[in-house]
Amino acid sequence: MAFVSVDQLSKTFDKTAVIKDLSFQLEKGKCVSLLGQNGAGKTTTLRMLSGLMKPTKGTISIDGASPSSDIRSFIGYLPQHPVFHNWMTGKEFLVYVGRLAHLSKKEATTRAESLLKQVGIEDAKNRRIGKYSGGMKQRLGIAQAMIHKPKLIMLDEPVSSLDPVGRREVLTLLEELKQETTVLFSTHILSDAEEVSDELLLLHDGHIVESGTMDDLQSQHDSTRIDLSFSKEAHAFEVPISQIDSVENVQREGNQLHIYAKNIENARTEILKLASEQDWPMTKFEVSRTSLEDLFMKVVNQ
Numbered sequence: 001m002a003f004v005s006v007d008q009l010s011k012t013f014d015k016t017a018v019i020k021d022l023s024f025q026l027e028k029g030k031c032v033s034l035l036g037q038n039g040a041g042k043t044t045t046l047r048m049l050s051g052l053m054k055p056t057k058g059t060i061s062i063d064g065a066s067p068s069s070d071i072r073s074f075i076g077y078l079p080q081h082p083v084f085h086n087w088m089t090g091k092e093f094l095v096y097v098g099r100l101a102h103l104s105k106k107e108a109t110t111r112a113e114s115l116l117k118q119v120g121i122e123d124a125k126n127r128r129i130g131k132y133s134g135g136m137k138q139r140l141g142i143a144q145a146m147i148h149k150p151k152l153i154m155l156d157e158p159v160s161s162l163d164p165v166g167r168r169e170v171l172t173l174l175e176e177l178k179q180e181t182t183v184l185f186s187t188h189i190l191s192d193a194e195e196v197s198d199e200l201l202l203l204h205d206g207h208i209v210e211s212g213t214m215d216d217l218q219s220q221h222d223s224t225r226i227d228l229s230f231s232k233e234a235h236a237f238e239v240p241i242s243q244i245d246s247v248e249n250v251q252r253e254g255n256q257l258h259i260y261a262k263n264i265e266n267a268r269t270e271i272l273k274l275a276s277e278q279d280w281p282m283t284k285f286e287v288s289r290t291s292l293e294d295l296f297m298k299v300v301n302q
């Protein structure tokens with residue numbers, strides 16, 4: 001059985017279905033991103049997985065247990081907007097959280113010290129949290145979620161609110177965390193997902209529309225296209241190009257043509273031949289690959 005298994009999960013608020021028959025599985029030790037635009041249902045999904053919200057329908061199993069039983073002892077959760085006691089120091093806060101997680105005072109102190117070091121805020125451990133920057137608070141939040149050495153850590157948009165420096169620091173920290181535990185984090189930024197995660201779940205309109213490793217998704221959706229620009233309107237060149245055998249589809253955009261072909265090499269040769277024979281006023285000839293970004297945009301714009 002998969003480490004995390006979600007089956008036909010649904011959540012309805014005031015008769016509006018926000019999560020619709022969501023199913024996916026996670027393997028132990030992976031770092032997986034839940035990617036979706038604002039309002040896709042990422043927070044709702046993570047809250048149900050962490051046991052903070054009851055599903056309307058469907059089942060969740062994490063290491064064989066359901067969120068209604070006591071999974072708190074082996075999951076860690078960082079909400080999108082964590083709330084801290086600003087008057088406490090970072091170290092006091094972590095010891096306090098450790099005690100809430102049933103660690104002895106000695107264990108909580110040792111663990112707090114080691115996490116402060118690991119997340120890179122050791123120098124600020126005796127400073128009040130109110131004086132921490134956004135990036136430091138986020139790192140403290142991650143330390144808090146890791147206090148009891150969870151088997152699964154879930155992080156809701158851990159880098160969204162950070163500036164580029166803070167974002168880089170937290171992404172690097174996520175890279176390190178995935179050596180110790182299974183990580184599921186949500187984001188609406190594809191490049192963050194691409195950079196850190198082994199696998200991606202693309203959530204749109206309450207269900208998973210694409211999933212897999214970056215390589216799988218890249219190769220499934222990878223296609224090549226030829227972009228041509230002309231010094232005048234491109235419609236005169238559209239017809240001869242569309243008649244080339246290997247060309248599947250031609251899209252015109254003003255002075256440009258985007259050409260999708262079954263065999264890009266043949267299409268390239270034939271187009272260049274026509275261009276030279278008919279002396280086309282071509283200003284650009286470019287072979288480009290479609291990326292995961294294109295896939296993401298295609299899915300979210302549907």
Ligand SMILES: Nc1ncnc2c1ncn2[C@@H]1O[C@H](COP(=O)(O)OP(=O)(O)OP(=O)(O)O)[C@@H](O)[C@H]1O
Nearest residue numbers: 013014018036037038039040041042043044045188
């Ligand atoms: N408690 C609630 N009551 C009613 N509607 C809710 C509630 N919680 C979430 N929603 C709605 O569910 C939808 C999904 O919200 P959710 O916060 O899960 O999305 P998200 O993907 O995390 O978005 P964001 O990136 O903006 O945080 C939204 O339309 C939101 O308004």
